[in-house]
Amino acid sequence: MVRSKALARCGLVLLSLWLCIHSVPIGVEKAKEKPEADTLDAPKSADTGLHYDRYLREVIEYLEKDPHFREKLKNANMDDIKQGKLAKELDFVHHNFRTKLDELKREEMNRLRMLIKAKHDNMDHQALLKQFEHLNHMNPHTFEVEDLDRLIQSATKDLENFDQKHHDEFKRYEMMKEHERRERLKKMSEEDRQKEEQHYEEMKKKHASHPKVNHPGSQDQLKEVWQEADGLDPEDFDPKTFFKMHDSNGDGFFDESELEALFAKELEKVYDPKNEEDDMVEMEEERLRMREHVMNEVDTNKDRLVSLGEFLAATKKEEFLEKSEWETLDQNPFYTEEEMREYEQQLANEEKDINHKSAELQKQREELEKKQEELNAQRVELKQVNSGTLRCYRYTMIFFSSLSE
Structure with missing residues (x-):
């Protein structure tokens, strides 16, 4: 998955921003009065999926090195973050780190300028502005309180919408897959079409015939991990x-990747990369659904982490004893037939636009070729005229030369 682990030492605060980033805590020697702003190694974490991912992670890593800011991180809450109180603490960050943050911002501004320059012809004004939402581009030289506040607000908003964008992309993927299947059927003979439809239905049934999938986060599901992955007696299960x-x-939390690792056994019941009927893209969507389900049930403070306290509290709820089978994707339609018709109409409109543009380009090409032919003809004609004029001039010179003799 694109986003993997959360910042271990920023867990109490920046995790509230839903910054699901993997970052190793960096020790700070409190005895030093002047911390050294050493060179920041390239982050080893997985990409968040945001276009400003590297800038985001590097800013967080430098802020985490400052003792004062680090202390504020431990005591802040989500309201402090959303109201901009945390960003104001930037004024107390040591000069050495502020200098490095200035450098990071200048590097990010240069990256954005190059990006915009490359994409300018194909981007509208709003799209251009959106690229700069995570920083104050009116001040391109120094990293200020407003820059941190913008970075926090942008990351919060963008990562909140991340899962929904993934679901939307998955739906489009499934509709495209079905559209291409229908188009292939149209080109087949009646006999081949019937064989293909029969094979399609057989693959659907084969995929749907799998062992019971336990509810993610339920007692049965966790006990299965305890027994099969950990090799322990399910009767001795201890949350x-x-x-x-x-x-x-x-770090005392289950982040998203650690949660998803718990679903491996359930997913293996439904998906096998060796099977024709199993789609690995669907498996990743299933994994995301499972993780969302557990987060909704267990993550009570909505910081996209599950603390030990939250986990233990969840094991005391009725839902933890859920015995019914988890409904997999094959039991839930990905889209309605109406959505499919709208999607195919959209594809038809796009194809029409492409054909129209192609026809316009072909027309322009023919016009250019015609003009080129006209220019070539004029060039030949001019060459002939010049050649005739030159011959006439030569004959005249010869004539006058003979007279003078």
């Missing part, structure tokens, strides 16, 4: 021990 065993980075 607290389970949590500590699967908190792979030991």
Whole structure:
């Protein structure tokens, strides 16, 4: 998945921004009065999917190195973040780090300028402005409170919408897949079409015939992991021990990647990359659905992390004893037939526009070729005229030369 782990040391605050980024905590020696703004290595975390991902992670890593700001991170809450209180603490960050933040901003401005220059012809004004929403481009030289506030607000908004964008892209993928299948059927003979339809239905049934999938986050699902992955007796299942065993980075939270790792056994029941009937794109959508389900049930403070306290509280709810089977994607339609018709109409309109533009370009090409032919003809004619004039001039010179003799 695109976003993997959350900032371990920023867990109490920046995780509230839904910045699901993997970052190793960096130790700060409190005895130093003047922290060294050393060179920042390239972040080793997975990409958040945001176009300003690297800038975001580097800013957070430098802020995390400042003792004062680091302390504020531990004590801030989501309201502090959304109201801009955390951003104001930038005024107290050590000069060395502020200088590095200035450099980062200038680098980001240069990157955006190059990006905009490359895309300018194909972008409207609003799209151009959107590229700069995460910083104050009116001040391209220094990193100020407004820059941090904009970065926080942009990342919060963009990552909130990340999952929905993924769902929308998946729906388009499924509709395109069905559209291409229908187009192939149109080109087949009646006999081949019937064979293809029969094979299609057989693959659907084969995919749907899988073992029971437990509800993600339920007792049965976790016990299955406890038994099959951990090799322990399900009768000895202990939620607290389970949590500590699967908190792979030991930060006291289940982040999104750690949660998704718990679903591997359930997904293997439904999807196998070796099977023709199993689509691995659908498997990733299923994984996302499972993670969203657990987050909605367990993540009570909505910081996109599951703390030990939240996890233990969830194991005491009725939902934890859920016995019904998890409804997989094949049991839920990806789209309605009306949505499919609208999508195919959109494709038809796009194809019409492309054909129209293609015809216009062909017409322009023919006109240019015609003009080129006219120019070539004029060039030949002019050459002939010049050649005749030159011959006439030569004959005249010869004539006058003979007279003078």
